[in-house]
Amino acid sequence: MADHKHYGMVIDLRRCVGCHACTVACRMENSVPDDCFRSWVMEADKGSYPNVTRVKLPRLCNQCQDAPCVAVCPVKATYRDVEGGGVIKVDSAKCIGCRYCIASCPYNARYLHPVKGIADKCDLCLDRINAGLIPACVSTCVSHARFFGDFNDPDSEVSRLIREHEVQTLRPELRTRPSVYYIGLAESLANVNQSSLTGRR
């Protein structure tokens, strides 16, 4: 077993019902300001009537092992908390609010806190984890679609899930090595013509 923990998440898209309870729990737990999101669920309709299926894609910071946000930070305010399971954190005393990390995040997982003037993002509720709890979004998920754990522990539930299921990550071509894995992502987005994406507010 590795010396340090490697916290991450597995999200089973086959179970997600799109209730957005994770979004609400995250906002309450972390006092996320209005119009900003640490965690949210994108929803889309795939296909044409009558053959339509609803695709749900929960989104959050991917806690990349090769995180672009860490590399670009000019003041080393964004860092990997090695003792804290490798979670990417923002040092609120150091951040100057230059937004370079926000521009460099390929997952749009960061935002500038409108009051504090610093970058903010999901830290997997590290305070809860250190207190022996699990992240708020995992705790509240009504369909048990979210799983949290230590990937360095082969006996953990998340390790078992990525061993037993075919998992995918978002934007693997960027080689950021996310710590958030999806079960069923390939099926959800199978046969989708990306150039014909249409949307409404």
Place this chain on the structure above:
Amino acid sequence: MNLTVVYDVQHIMPFGPLVILYLFLAGLSAGLFLLSALGEVWCWKPMRHLSIPAGIMALATIIPGGLSLLLDLGQPLRAIHLFLSFSPLSVMSWGSYILLIYSIIAVVFVWLAWRNDPRKKVWGKAGVVASLALGMYTGVLIAVAPGHPLWNSAVIPVLFLVSGLVAALSLINMAQVLQPRHFPVLDANEGGLHSLKVALVVLELVLIAVHLVILGLLGSTGSEIVSHLLTGGRQFSFLGIQIVLGTVFPLFILLFAHASQLAVGAAGFLSLMGVMALRYNIVVAGQELPVQGVLPHLMEADRLIWIYMGLLLIMAVLLMHFIPVLMERICRLPHAGDSDVEEGI
């Protein structure tokens, strides 16, 4: 199979108007410094009589440029942290030192050039290195942000440098019309400046075309961005303002109506607008299309930012007038070369 997004989160663009203004002013300043050094250090004849005013304008534009960057920070008072730590993998960390060193060199160079001190050549050469770094690092800064096909190209830093030089020559052209006493038009020398500007504008167009062709042929998000620029939401600001009004039209004026100084001055104004539009389009279009989902990212709609931008531009113009006055008062020595610059440019 179609995918219709029915719910997604709309994000605010991280780089907004003040960053765009900084990219414009930094490029303009670097270009002006390079031109000034051509005249003052290497005694390039077409710039010889314009080198000190160009140096002063380089200084006058980088001050509000740096301030715009400062005002853009979420925590402006922590800007000093940039110089208390150095992150070698961060282009912004390098950039903050480049900006600091360039600004110091620009102050010293203009001061020495004003006093016709022979040490100006050494400082001028150091300034050329710093201004090349300043002109290009802004492009590198955005080019290394992953997941932005419009930015992720080695063309961008070169394009920023070339367009910065175009902006610098354009500002000189404008000043020759608005302030002929301080920016005299010497017919014997104009040919060199004119040819340089035409070559740079053509190079700028070629770089943009090459970048878009490569992006378009890459397919996927790259071709989406090209469509966005040519036929989508950015069509007016890209094709209309940047390309037609800000690049092609001034090029035609430079090629076919260069005998009229007024027309060349007008072309200068249009080119400046074109370079500003270039920075705007690259920064905004590079962030506008979402990496996932369909909702375009929004620009920060804070009215205060636009007021800051206006004030900073006014500050640049005022500094162009007051820096020479200030220097004259400090040194109390008349400039040995050009008496015109003593009372402000």
